[in-house]
Amino acid sequence: MFTVENQISGKAFSVSDDVSILDAAISSGINFPYGCQKGFCGQCKATIIEGEVGYDGDIPNAITAQEVNDGMALLCQCKAKTDIKLAVSELDSVTDIALKMLPCKAEFINKLNDDVVQLFLKIPGSESLQYLAGQYIDLIHPEFEPRAFSIANAPVNSSTIELHIRIVDDGKFTNYIFNELEEKSLLKIEGPKGGFYFREDSDMPIILVAGGTGFAPIKAIVEHMITVGIEREVFIYWGVRDEPDIYMSIPEKWSRIHKNIHFVPVLSEPNIKWNGRVGFVHESVLQDFEDLSKYEIYACGPPIMVESAANTFVKHGMKKDKFYSDAFEFAFEM
Ligand SMILES: Cc1cc2nc3c(=O)[nH]c(=O)nc-3n(C[C@H](O)[C@H](O)[C@H](O)COP(=O)(O)OP(=O)(O)OC[C@H]3O[C@@H](n4cnc5c(N)ncnc54)[C@H](O)[C@@H]3O)c2cc1C
Ligand code: FES
Missing domain, CATH: 3.10.20.30 (Beta-grasp domain)
Known part of the structure; x- marks a missing residue:
């Protein structure tokens, strides 16, 4: 020892x-x-x-x-x-949250588009999962290695967990979820995990940058803000390849109802006539914000997107300790 x-x-x-x-x-x-x-x-x-x-x-x-x-x-x-x-700088606000392994049932499976499924997991009995908006869980099935997925709903009814799962080419578990998993199947989750969570002890305006299913934890964060009445200015940028990849209309709805919430969808390869933003999502942020020094920034999605955002945003004044990210695999340096 x-x-x-x-x-x-x-x-x-x-x-x-x-x-x-x-x-x-x-x-x-x-x-x-x-x-x-x-x-x-x-x-x-x-x-x-x-x-x-x-x-x-x-x-x-x-x-x-x-x-x-x-x-x-x-x-x-x-x-x-x-x-x-x-x-190491320890995370104070997750201190009291215990890591739990819990059984759960696939309650509702909803295909959102050709490659993203929305999976609702129900934790039985009186058990629930305490977590902070933005964190993730490991989803566990006996035939596969545990896989990380971000929680897409705010921690209000924490006996139901919503996940947005993108099918990975040749990916074992995501193909199983997409093609074979049935409602009522039993699974396990372990969580909550990760240092990507919404910081409430700040009044800075927020820029949220999502790539693909990186929208999942961003959704949890915005839902949480709405639920608890936080009215900080929020700018959501959601980058995807083509319009069908914007698999939910909810951010557009938030921006209509809440005057502090702004939404910018960004397509990198639009196939259809598209009057909105085109290009990489982090570049779209920079079109609107030359100076990022007064913003808290949350970025979540493919590693290349998170890395590009981190590397370019620091050149525009972003404070490193105000940048929070979850890369869906692999490393980046800043
Ligand atoms: C913290 C965290 C949170 C995550 N949250 C989400 C989420 O909310 N929604 C979501 O859809 N995904 C999320 N992911 C990614 C997700 O965990 C992987 O897509 C999943 O584990 C793939 O499992 P698989 O068994 O299908 O693929 P595997 O069988 O493990 O992989 C098959 C092949 O695909 C490659 N591969 C695996 N994952 C990826 C990837 N993400 N991108 C590109 N290639 C890959 C592998 O290198 C391998 O070659 C998250 C990842 C992390 C680390
Ligand atoms: S937690 Fe160690 S490299 Fe991701």
């Missing part, structure tokens, strides 16, 4: 040599930030101040050799080889 001490919070916990430092932190109720837990997203990166860590195989995708040399580590993948002193 080794001891890991976070020099920022002063908190310490024990870790054995066969679990990741992140797993040990989570088991000890310490909220280090994380996303995919698979070495793809880079959200669990930390500075090792003292001590030695190691990886089971190659250095994971989300960290460069240079960063390893500079004393950085990917906490979801590395294991302690000695006592460790590290520096």
